[in-house]
Amino acid sequence: MQRLRGGSAAGRRLADPVRGVLWITLAMLLFAGLAVFSRMAMNAGLHPFEVVFLRNMFACLLLVPLLAYRGPSLLHSAQLGRYGLRVLVSLLSMQAWFYAISLITIGEVTAISFMAPLFGTLGAILVLGETVRLRRWTALAVGFLGAMIILRPGGSALGLGQLLAVASAMLTGISAVLMKQLTAQDDPDKIVFLTNALLLPLSLAPALLVWQWPTLAMVPTLLGMGVCAVLGHVSLVRGYTCIDASLALTFEFSKLPFTVAIAYLVFAETIDGWTWVGALVIFASAVYITRREAKLRRERMRGA
Structure with missing residues (x-):
């Protein structure tokens, strides 16, 4: 993203x-908006697996101008094996997420999704060999305690929808670790394009098992789903180019009130107080871990 030209350095x-x-x-x-459009598509009778495919199809159509602008170089990468693994993980995450929002409230799925950075930290420990000390282990434990507040094992709240939401968060965390490896060689445009291009054929196979042709009345909903998916990821990448990840994560909590408000207006859905409490605990833990990692990274850079 280009920096603003002119003005003082402080202004920039x-x-x-x-x-x-x-x-x-x-x-x-x-x-x-993506979550709400997805629920609308499933309420209209489409299976979650088909909705995943249609989301990827409309996303690819919207990315065609990017291919025209960048040219064939966008199709080449020395990391195709790593892309394949990330795409497989992303597909499983999407399927679990879409299935979850067909079973439980969108707000609850969103609250549980804040566990993704916690799983990402665990993935970095296992895959990248990162060293984690007591403070971050404690923050991880607190974050998972927040998940227990939402899920309440042994109570009436725990069901297939909640388990699928947790699985989606775990897979999203793993996908983030793989994304971190991809950014070492490829730029964000290439990662977004190749990921969606590879997701399209891979998501078609399970969709064919449950396929039914969407009606013309569903097209605006499906198009809205694709627009929200593509522009959401583009906005996220642009945001992360402007500010530190720890600051960006702080504002990602806005997704919960946005989702709850829209879901209430469209579906009259609400979430209980325990879900809000659990989401805040998970989110505070994730923010602490991210800030701690950023601080340690700066210290390593100064010591180098």
Whole structure:
């Protein structure tokens, strides 16, 4: 993303964080819209597996101008094996997420999704060999305690929808670790395009098992789903180019009130107080871990 031209250096430093926060907030609003459009498609009779495929199809159509602009170079990467693994993980995450929102409230799925950075930290420990000390282990434990507040094992709240939401969060965390590896060689445009291009044929196979042709009346909903998915990810990437990940994550919590508000207006859905409490505990833990990792990274850079 280009920096603002002209003005003082202090003005430019101020502009980037403001723009970054606005991009992140816009991304969260679009992701809330994605969840609502997806529920609408499933309420119209489409199976979650088919909705996943149609989401990827409309996303690819919207990415065609990017291919025209960048040319064939967008199709080449030295990391195709790593892309294949990430796409498989992403597909499973999507299927679990879409299935979850067909079973439980969208707000509850969103609250549980805040566990993804916790699973991402665990993945970084296992896959990347990162060293984690007591403070971050404690924050991880607190985060998973927040999940227990939402899920309440042994109570009436725990069911297939909740388990699928947790599985989606875990797979999203793993996908984030794989994304971190991809960014070492490829730019964000290439990662977004190749990921969606590879997801399309892979998501077709399970969709064919439950396929039914969408009606013309469903097209605006499906198009809205694709627009929210693509523009949401573009906004998220732009936000992360302007501000530090720890600051960006702080504003990602806006996704929950956005989602709850839209779901209430469209479906008259609400979530209980325990879900809000659990989401705040998970989110506070994730923010602490991200800030701690950023601080340690800066210390390592100064010591190098």
